[in-house]
Amino acid sequence: MEKGTGFMDRWILLCDLDAFFAAVEVLDQPHLKGKPVIVGGMGPRGVVATCSYEARAAGVHSAMSTAKARELCPQGVFLPPRPQRYREKSQEVFAIFRRFALMIEPRSIDEAYLEVDGDGPEMAKAIQEAVVRETGLSLAIGGGANKVVAKIASQLAKPGGIFWIPQEKAAEILAPLPAGMLPGVGPKTEALLRKEGYATIGDLQKASRERLQALLGERAGQSLWEKAAGQGPEFLDAPVPPKSVSVEETFPFDIPYSQVPSELRKLSRQLAKRLQGRRVKGHTLALKIRFPSFQTLTRQTASPQGLQDEEEIFSLARRLFEIHMVRGQYPRRVRLLGLRVNQLKKDEGKGRQLTFFPLLRPDDPFAGALPEESRGEGFPP
DNA sequence: TCTGGGGTCCTAGGACCC
DNA sequence: TCTGGGGTCCTAGGACCC
Ligand SMILES: [Mg+2]
Ligand SMILES: [Mg+2]
Numbered sequence: 001m002e003k004g005t006g007f008m009d010r011w012i013l014l015c016d017l018d019a020f021f022a023a024v025e026v027l028d029q030p031h032l033k034g035k036p037v038i039v040g041g042m043g044p045r046g047v048v049a050t051c052s053y054e055a056r057a058a059g060v061h062s063a064m065s066t067a068k069a070r071e072l073c074p075q076g077v078f079l080p081p082r083p084q085r086y087r088e089k090s091q092e093v094f095a096i097f098r099r100f101a102l103m104i105e106p107r108s109i110d111e112a113y114l115e116v117d118g119d120g121p122e123m124a125k126a127i128q129e130a131v132v133r134e135t136g137l138s139l140a141i142g143g144g145a146n147k148v149v150a151k152i153a154s155q156l157a158k159p160g161g162i163f164w165i166p167q168e169k170a171a172e173i174l175a176p177l178p179a180g181m182l183p184g185v186g187p188k189t190e191a192l193l194r195k196e197g198y199a200t201i202g203d204l205q206k207a208s209r210e211r212l213q214a215l216l217g218e219r220a221g222q223s224l225w226e227k228a229a230g231q232g233p234e235f236l237d238a239p240v241p242p243k244s245v246s247v248e249e250t251f252p253f254d255i256p257y258s259q260v261p262s263e264l265r266k267l268s269r270q271l272a273k274r275l276q277g278r279r280v281k282g283h284t285l286a287l288k289i290r291f292p293s294f295q296t297l298t299r300q301t302a303s304p305q306g307l308q309d310e311e312e313i314f315s316l317a318r319r320l321f322e323i324h325m326v327r328g329q330y331p332r333r334v335r336l337l338g339l340r341v342n343q344l345k346k347d348e349g350k351g352r353q354l355t356f357f358p359l360l361r362p363d364d365p366f367a368g369a370l371p372e373e374s375r376g377e378g379f380p381p
Numbered sequence: 382t383c384t385g386g387g388g389t390c391c392t393a394g395g396a397c398c399c
Numbered sequence: 400t401c402t403g404g405g406g407t408c409c410t411a412g413g414a415c416c417c
Contacts, residue, residue, distance in 0.1 A: 040385085047385055062417095067382040108388095108417040186415050219391085243389075250385060284409085294384070300410055338386090 011120035011143055012113060012234065014150040015097060015127065017090075018138040018159040020110035021050040024089050025079055027136050036076040040066050043252045049081055053159060086110075092135050100127050105236040113147060115236050124162045144170065148232025151183050170230025175202030182227045189216070204228035241344070245278065246286075247271050248338025254292045257325065257332045261318055267339045268314035275341060281306030282341030285313060287320040290336035299324045300342075307341050 017023065021039040026032045036055035040048040046066040058073040069076065090109045097104045100123060101114035116123040124141040131139045142153025144165040152174065157163035165173055179198055180190035196215060198204050204212070205228050213221030226232070247270045255263065264287075275281065285307055286300040299320045307313055317339055 065382050065384070184415070188414060246387060248386060298411065302409070
């Protein structure tokens with residue numbers, strides 16, 4: 001099935017690879033097939049990034065500490081993430097998407113919205129078969145008239161299925177699902193809604209728009225009210241250039257203040273390299289500190305000049321730390337340090353031009369950033 | 382056994398300008 | 400004459416996404 005050209009029905013698909021990191025590890029080491037495979041941090045503070053369905057059967061899930069996962073699943077195969085390898089497979093899959101779709105909007109390393117026309121469910125089937133045949137990966141596809149129903153459908157399609165939500169049945173299909181399945185409703189909002197008597201999407205459908213606005217604010221309430229009814233964006237977003245670049249590290253053991261400068265030095269170096277690699281400069285620098293209590297704060301400062309240089313970043317970072325921490329009554333150890341540069345602008349300065357990034361066109365807002373590759377597979381906090 | 386890393390968007394108050 | 404309103408920049412925090 002090829003891309004359509006005529007004036008036919010348009011559909012939105014949400015294509016999401018199942019247990020992506022673990023699935024890639026199984027592909028590369030076939031003897032792992034059928035075993036509980038757990039990909040995540042190996043250190044004392046590591047957490048599970050993704051695990052195979054065999055591991056899920058043992059109670060393991062994303063965001064769980066690796067130590068807990070070992071306890072639940074001692075026979076599991078524990079592996080550190082290999083981001084480069086996952087990016088490669090992701091690119092293979094997205095290339096297939098591009099053959100079928102009129103347009104694609106990558107959302108993460110393992111997920112993208114597709115716009116297709118013609119027979120939507122048939123198109124989904126063709127895409128899924130091509131991905132399975134050509135990459136060996138399992139893909140779930142949700143489809144419908146807009147992003148909201150496609151996203152929810154994809155959750156219902158997992159693993160490896162296709163779920164279609166016809167718009168005339170959208171409200172009915174959504175009604176029994178928990179409110180937290182709506183995109184944009186996370187743990188906090190879900191708890192608030194539940195407390196107010198809105199446990200399911202159906203409960204929200206019965207609420208007035210004004211009521212939801214009173215609970216969540218004018219904009220968020222309006223948006224939630226629409227989503228509950230199965231309404232959402234019917235078009236994909238054009239790519240947007242990245243707005244920030246950050247690095248952070250949770251230390252295996254809390255470090256004393258005396259060690260902070262040398263850690264900031266390392267983070268500054270990493271951040272500078274990323275900025276230079278992407279050929280962007282930033283305008284503000286933010287320092288993030290998490291204390292042993294998990295209390296977290298950020299301190300930010302604007303810079304008159306474009307931030308890209310390691311020394312520039314390091315001296316600002318150290319100053320932010322000293323100004324706000326040295327005299328503060330905070331505990332004198334830290335669990336995490338992070339640096340983020342905001343308000344990126346393309347570095348128009350000296351240096352090789354596009355030859356360094358032959359894939360990029362001048363108008364490509366992804367220039368040097370390729371955000372769909374830069375994010376890992378995630379999980380809630 | 383406490384809780385990763387890389388992002389986006391929204392809110393809100395004060396400064397500053399008109 | 401006791402108090403306007405909009406716009407933008409800046410900073411801090413929080414919710415959410417994968
Ligand atoms: Mg996935
Ligand atoms: Mg996903």
